[in-house]
Amino acid sequence: MSFLHRLKHALVILVALVAASVASIAQTTDEAFKRLAADSYSDTSRAIEMLVASAHPNAAQIVEALGDGRLLAGPSDVVVKTTAGGFVDARTGQALGAAPDGLKPVRLNNAVRRAVQAALGGLGLLNPDPAKRIAAAEAVFKSRDAGLLPVVEAAIGRETDPPALKALRQAQAAILIARPDAQPLDRLAAVEVLYERGDQDALATLRALPGDATPALREAQAKAIAAIEGRLRLWAIVQNLWYGLSLGSVLLLAAIGLAITFGVMGVINMAHGEMVMLGAYTTFVVQELIRANAPGLFDWSLAIALPAAFIVAGAVGIAIERGVIRFLYGRPLETLLATWGISLILQQAVRTAFGPTNREVGAPAFMSGAFELGGLAITYNRLWIIVFAALVFAALLAILKLTPMGLQMRAVTQNRRMASAMGIRTGRIDALTFGLGSGVAGLAGVALSQIDNVSPNLGQSYIIDSFMVVVFGGVGNLWGTLVGAMTLGVANKLLEPYAGAVLGKIALLVCIILFIQKRPRGLFALKGRAVEA
Amino acid sequence: MNSNRREFLGTALAGATFLGASRLPAAAQQETIKVGILHSLSGTMAISETTLKDVMLMLIEEQNKKGGLLGKKLEAVVVDPASNWPLFAEKARELITKDKVAATFGCWTSVSRKSVLPVFKELNNILFYPVQYEGEESERNVFYTGAAPNQQAIPAVDYLAKEEKVERWVLAGTDYVYPRTTNKILEAYLKSKGVKPEDILINYTPFGHSDWQTIVSDIKKFGSAGKKTAVVSTINGDANVPFYKELGNQGIKATDIPVVAFSVGEEELAGIDTKPLVGHLAAWNYFQSIKTPENEAFIKQWQAFTKNPKRVTNDPMEAHVVGFNMWVKAVEKVKSTDPDKVIDALPGIEAPNLTGGISKMLPNHHITKPVFIGEIKDDGQFDVVWKTDGLVPGDAWSKELDGSKDLVGDWVEKKCGNFNVKTGKCGAA
Numbered sequence: 001m002s003f004l005h006r007l008k009h010a011l012v013i014l015v016a017l018v019a020a021s022v023a024s025i026a027q028t029t030d031e032a033f034k035r036l037a038a039d040s041y042s043d044t045s046r047a048i049e050m051l052v053a054s055a056h057p058n059a060a061q062i063v064e065a066l067g068d069g070r071l072l073a074g075p076s077d078v079v080v081k082t083t084a085g086g087f088v089d090a091r092t093g094q095a096l097g098a099a100p101d102g103l104k105p106v107r108l109n110n111a112v113r114r115a116v117q118a119a120l121g122g123l124g125l126l127n128p129d130p131a132k133r134i135a136a137a138e139a140v141f142k143s144r145d146a147g148l149l150p151v152v153e154a155a156i157g158r159e160t161d162p163p164a165l166k167a168l169r170q171a172q173a174a175i176l177i178a179r180p181d182a183q184p185l186d187r188l189a190a191v192e193v194l195y196e197r198g199d200q201d202a203l204a205t206l207r208a209l210p211g212d213a214t215p216a217l218r219e220a221q222a223k224a225i226a227a228i229e230g231r232l233r234l235w236a237i238v239q240n241l242w243y244g245l246s247l248g249s250v251l252l253l254a255a256i257g258l259a260i261t262f263g264v265m266g267v268i269n270m271a272h273g274e275m276v277m278l279g280a281y282t283t284f285v286v287q288e289l290i291r292a293n294a295p296g297l298f299d300w301s302l303a304i305a306l307p308a309a310f311i312v313a314g315a316v317g318i319a320i321e322r323g324v325i326r327f328l329y330g331r332p333l334e335t336l337l338a339t340w341g342i343s344l345i346l347q348q349a350v351r352t353a354f355g356p357t358n359r360e361v362g363a364p365a366f367m368s369g370a371f372e373l374g375g376l377a378i379t380y381n382r383l384w385i386i387v388f389a390a391l392v393f394a395a396l397l398a399i400l401k402l403t404p405m406g407l408q409m410r411a412v413t414q415n416r417r418m419a420s421a422m423g424i425r426t427g428r429i430d431a432l433t434f435g436l437g438s439g440v441a442g443l444a445g446v447a448l449s450q451i452d453n454v455s456p457n458l459g460q461s462y463i464i465d466s467f468m469v470v471v472f473g474g475v476g477n478l479w480g481t482l483v484g485a486m487t488l489g490v491a492n493k494l495l496e497p498y499a500g501a502v503l504g505k506i507a508l509l510v511c512i513i514l515f516i517q518k519r520p521r522g523l524f525a526l527k528g529r530a531v532e533a
Numbered sequence: 534m535n536s537n538r539r540e541f542l543g544t545a546l547a548g549a550t551f552l553g554a555s556r557l558p559a560a561a562q563q564e565t566i567k568v569g570i571l572h573s574l575s576g577t578m579a580i581s582e583t584t585l586k587d588v589m590l591m592l593i594e595e596q597n598k599k600g601g602l603l604g605k606k607l608e609a610v611v612v613d614p615a616s617n618w619p620l621f622a623e624k625a626r627e628l629i630t631k632d633k634v635a636a637t638f639g640c641w642t643s644v645s646r647k648s649v650l651p652v653f654k655e656l657n658n659i660l661f662y663p664v665q666y667e668g669e670e671s672e673r674n675v676f677y678t679g680a681a682p683n684q685q686a687i688p689a690v691d692y693l694a695k696e697e698k699v700e701r702w703v704l705a706g707t708d709y710v711y712p713r714t715t716n717k718i719l720e721a722y723l724k725s726k727g728v729k730p731e732d733i734l735i736n737y738t739p740f741g742h743s744d745w746q747t748i749v750s751d752i753k754k755f756g757s758a759g760k761k762t763a764v765v766s767t768i769n770g771d772a773n774v775p776f777y778k779e780l781g782n783q784g785i786k787a788t789d790i791p792v793v794a795f796s797v798g799e800e801e802l803a804g805i806d807t808k809p810l811v812g813h814l815a816a817w818n819y820f821q822s823i824k825t826p827e828n829e830a831f832i833k834q835w836q837a838f839t840k841n842p843k844r845v846t847n848d849p850m851e852a853h854v855v856g857f858n859m860w861v862k863a864v865e866k867v868k869s870t871d872p873d874k875v876i877d878a879l880p881g882i883e884a885p886n887l888t889g890g891i892s893k894m895l896p897n898h899h900i901t902k903p904v905f906i907g908e909i910k911d912d913g914q915f916d917v918v919w920k921t922d923g924l925v926p927g928d929a930w931s932k933e934l935d936g937s938k939d940l941v942g943d944w945v946e947k948k949c950g951n952f953n954v955k956t957g958k959c960g961a962a
Contacts, residue, residue: 041918069911109908109918110697110812113788142789200757207759232754243746250744348575356579358771362806370782377750379782451778452743453771457577461741496747501738502708 028054029091036066036106037073044106045115052119060123062090067116072103079103118143122151125168130161137167141174141201144208149175170197174205180212187213188220195224199375203228235375240493246382248489249389250451252482253444254462255469256393259481260437261317263470264400264413265430267325268332270340272466273459274347275438278316279309279445280454281350284359299364302446309442316346317438321431329430343459351456361449385447392443397478399436409433413476472512474522483523488512565608566601566870568593569628571639571649571660576616577741581770581849582641584800585663586611588850589638591838592857602864610634618648625649629656635870636661636860638853643667643710650675659872661860663852665795665817667714671897671929671942671950674872676879678856679849680818681899681927682718686765688904689793689816690719692919693763694726697791701732701762703752708737712767715795719765721933732760742772745779753783756790764792773797774805777813787812793906799845802913810909818888818902819851820915825889845913851887858884859894880945890924897942897950899927 028050035047048066051059061080065071070081071090077100078090087096108116117139124136125148133155140148152172159165173190176182182190194202206228209221254276261269283305290301297304320342328335363381370379400406411419412429420426445458452458465488473484488508495504519525570589572582593607601607610632614621621640628634629652636659640646643666653660653674665680693699704719706712716735723733734755736748756762768776773794780792793814799821802810821832831854836844863878864870879894886892892900901924907915929942930951939955941947949959 107916108812109916110788110791113812117788200753204757204759207757209759236754239750240747243744243750246746247744351575351579356574356583357800357803358580358774358805360803360805368782368809370784377783379746379779381778381782382746451775453774455580455771457580457741460577461743493747497751500736501742501748505739 029056033073033078033091036071036078037075039104039107041107041109041112044108044112048112048115048119052122058090058093060120061088061093063116063119063123065090066106066108067113067120069105069108071106072099073106074100074103076100077103114143118145118148121145121171122148125151125155130164133159133161133164134167137164137171140171141167141205144174144178144205146175146179149179169193170202177205178208178210180210184214184217187217191217191220191224195227198228198231199372200232203232232375236497238374239376240497241490242376242378244490244493245486246386246489247493248486249382249386250448251465251469251489252393252485253385253389253447254441255466255481255485256389256396256478257437257439257441257444258466259470259473259478260396260440261434262467263476263478263481264409265433265437266332266413266475267329267434268336268339269325269437270336270463271320271343271346272438272441273461273463274343275313275317275441275459276445276448276462277350277454277456277459278313278346279442280361280449280452280458281354281359281445282309282312282442283446283449284354284361284454287361298362299366301362302364302367302450305446306443309446310439311442313442313445314435314439317441318431318435320438321434325434326427326430343463347456347459354456356456359454361454363450367450381450385451388447392440393478393482396436396440400478405429405432468509468512471516472522474524477522477524480522480524487523565606566603566864567608567610567632567634569625569632569634569637569639570609570611571614571621571624571628571637572641573616573645574611574613578616578641578645581800582616584847585638585641585849585853587839588835588853589857591835592854594838595834596857596861602861603868603870614645618642618644621645621648622652625652625660626656629653629658634658635864635872636875638663638856640664641849646675657872659860659875661853661856663849663856665848667711668718668927668929668931669714669934669937671899671944673876673898673944673948673950675898676856676859676894677899677927677929678852678859680902680904681929682715682931683928684818684902684904684925685795685816686715686719687722687933688921688925689795689814689906690722690765692814692816692906693765693791693793696919697763698761699763699791700728700760701755701758702728702734703755703762703764704733704735704767705748705752705764706735706737706767707740707742707769707772709740709769712737712769715767716765718931718933725933738768738772740769740772742768743775745776746783749776749779749783749785752790753785756785762790764790766792766794767796768794769796771801773801777805777810780813781809787814787908798847798849799914800847802909803845805913807909807913808911811911813909814918815907815909815915817848817905817907817915819846819848819886820888820905820907820917821846822907822910822914823888823905823917825887827885827889828887831887855884855886855892855900859892859900876944892924895926896945897927897929898944899929899942901926 032047032050035043048063051062062071065080072079072081079096079099080088080090082088087099089096121136121139121143124132127133127136140152152168156168156172159168170193173193176186177190194206203225206221206225257275258272261267261272286305286308287301290297324338325335328338367381367384370377408424408429411424412426416426469484469488470481473480492504492508495507499507570586572586573579574583574586590609593609596602597606610628612624612628614624628637638661640649640662641664646662650672658674660675661678662675663678665685668681702723704716706716720733752764791814793816795816797815798817832846835846836842859879859882862882862884863875867874867878880896881894883891883893888903890903892902894900903924904921905917906919907917910916930937930940932938939953940951941954942950943952952959
């Protein structure tokens with residue numbers, strides 16, 4: 001055998017070896033792509049694992065697209081639809097003009113979604129953006145995928161950003177604590193890390209400790225759990241107070257318009273809830289117009305809806321006052337029946353105009369989601385509603401106390417004939433006062449559209465609560481309405497964890513009945529001549 | 534001018550008389566078969582029931598295009614019980630005695646069904662009830678085309694336990710008879726499968742509950758015990774929307790704690806931004822997204838009928854379609870609309886459902902149905918992730934509850950709605 005011949009032989013073997021290793025990468029990705037097209041959830045999950053293991057350069061992009069439902073698969077091609085709307089061949093990463101025919105989006109279920117999250121966690125740990133790394137570490141923390149431990153540890157070695165480092169250590173702890181073969185000391189340290197994290201996810205991870213744990217570990221675990229639970233219990237009280245405040249602000253918004261029409265004017269207005277509903281529907285219409293004409297303004301839609309809702313509800317209120325109620329002053333029973341009839345008419349009118357089904361009112365970006373404050377999860381929509389309720393309250397107080405119109409309103413309610421003798425047009429003031437109360441109800445509707453259904457029945461569910469707040473707080477007193485709403489909200493939320501939502505509400509009603517027996521004029525009763533008038 | 538107008542009037546009158554004349558004798562000759570539609574068109578339930586009224590009108594119109602029934606045209610008699618339970622009974626009586634309807638399609642809530650039941654028994658007429666309900670009932674005059682608990686709740690729980698490996702359960706419901714009974718059945722079922730009592734949390738809320746903050750944070754807390762947790766929701770109708778919103782806002786994703794709902798369908802999702810809900814589940818016997826030729830034709834017909842290309846279909850609508858077709862077949866079989874004959878003919882009648890199977894009316898007046906588990910997609914539709922192999926026969930009496938496991942409904946052989954197989958006697962005791 002000549003040397004040349006031998007060399008040739010060796011070369012052939014070498015080439016064959018290289019080709020084989022390249023081929024095996026190509027084979028796993030091929031196999032993965034085939035599984036993606038199989039339209040079976042278990043195959044898809046397996047394909048994700050294979051893609052991650054294959055170290056295919058596009059793996060992260062493919063898995064991310066899969067999670068978003070942007071991955072299209074067919075027997076011969078797998079295509080990623082980019083967020084910009086273009087198409088990319090998953091295998092080569094080359095841009096395509098259009099998606100080939102016969103491709104279907106790869107479907108997801110929760111198991112696949114979990115696999116995607118875990119895979120992205122592993123792939124995202126090396127992302128240059130620290131925020132992405134934290135999110136990835138968080139995903140690993142939740143999936144507790146033992147296979148990712150080396151990646152996490154490598155990432156810890158490289159990490160320079162302190163928050164990201166903390167998240168990575170927690171992810172490492174979550175994996176270690178569940179691994180029987182890890183060093184006992186490491187596992188003890190992991191318990192410590194989880195204890196420091198101290199939230200419900202940490203608690204869940206601690207509780208999931210497998211049965212093989214040593215007594216020392218068990219003890220540490222029990223101690224950490226007890227400590228976290230104690231801390232969370234304190235936070236739970238704060239949280240209930242916060243929820244109470246939030247419910248109180250909703251009650252305040254719903255009732256404050258009524259505090260004007262019923263409290264100040266003495267009109268039993270059963271159509272008050274429908275003013276709230278009209279405000280919510282105005283929000284819907286405004287949003288539809290914005291969606292159709294100026295989508296860029298969507299985040300401002302609520303701000304735009306506020307004056308519109310005030311005007312719509314206020315105008316309807318004035319029309320009701322001029323058309324019906326002014327003939328019924330001093331006849332409470334007739335007013336009650338007439339306004340109740342009006343409420344039914346308004347409900348059915350809205351049902352005919354907009355259909356009986358709920359209407360979707362979208363939430364602008366700043367009203368979605370939540371943030372953590374200590375152990376407290378505060379949702380943005382509730383936070384903004386509390387702020388909004390406070391603003392409306394302050395504005396209304398200012399109108400009544402500081403403006404000439406407010407002065408005239410108070411004059412008319414306190415002594416109608418005297419006010420009339422002083423040259424105040426009482427009829428006009430009546431209409432404006434009623435319009436103001438209704439307009440404020442419309443504002444409440446804008447806020448409630450964010451947390452409740454926009455349906456013709458929206459107002460009905462708030463009318464009883466509104467009357468309860470006004471009567472409890474003391475008729476004719478805005479501060480009473482504020483205190484009444486907050487008291488009812490907080491009491492309701494403090495009772496709810498113990499008694500349940502149904503019994504809690506009943507208990508509260510019983511308390512109010514007893515209270516009204518004792519103080520028929522509510523918390524802050526008006527004193528003086530106005531009461532007798 | 535004057536004469537012109539008179540002439541014109543005369544012609545118009547003659548024309549009108551001619552038209553009227555050509556129509557009148559036909560109308561007098563042609564007797565119609567009246568079909569009662571008893572769904573709330575106003576009040577709280579209008580949101581769900583109006584759709585069912587429309588689907589019945591469409592089915593009747595379609596049947597008339599095919600030449601009616603027994604050579605007669607069908608005529609829909611629509612009444613509005615206004616979500617008022619006692620009014621349901623009054624309107625039912627009016628339909629049967631005054632309008633002399635051959636059968637009635639109606640009711641949504643269980644309490645409305647219970648309210649009309651004595652009327653249908655007394656006046657011996659037929660009610661088709663299209664909504665999933667709590668079971669524990671089998672009446673001679675009622676045909677239940679919606680799901681019994683074993684056709685919806687139990688398969689859903691099985692799916693969660695098997696596919697999602699759920700070990701801890703939150704049973705959340707609105708406080709009335711359907712959730713309470715269903716949860717009682719589910720609790721018994723879960724316990725029989727070895728779930729410990731401390732792994733089950735049961736929670737009830739009032740109708741139209743909108744402040745879910747406490748409950749959602751309770752669920753979050755309950756879910757942090759280190760075991761996979763799921764929520765089984767029998768929360769009614771649109772109270773679900775704020776519930777889901779709160780779940781989304783508090784960051785509970787379907788991958789952490791999935792929610793499977795029994796009262797959330799395409800209609801409910803139409804009023805809500807579904808992006809935060811993707812992955813949460815619903816169990817039904819029909820989804821709009823199921824691709825069969827029957828379903829595609831039905832959706833097309835429905836959207837044309839309502840003149841709204843975005844109008845969605847849902848499960849109780851399909852139940853009415855199946856129920857109506859079964860009634861038509863039974864009437865054709867006995868060549869009469871006499872309630873007694875039709876009631877006897879209905880068990881055994883088969884009609885295709887919209888998901889590719891053939892549903893059959895059983896002797897207990899329930900029907901066989903396939904069960905699907907669907908995941909909410911971001912467009913408000915459902916993606917079917919699991920289904921039963923074949924059709925599941927509906928159990929009138931739950932096998933999980935002590936009081937009812939020995940009972941069967943059999944209106945063919947035993948002529949009894951609650952036959953006790955142990956004592957061999959008719960009657961629950």
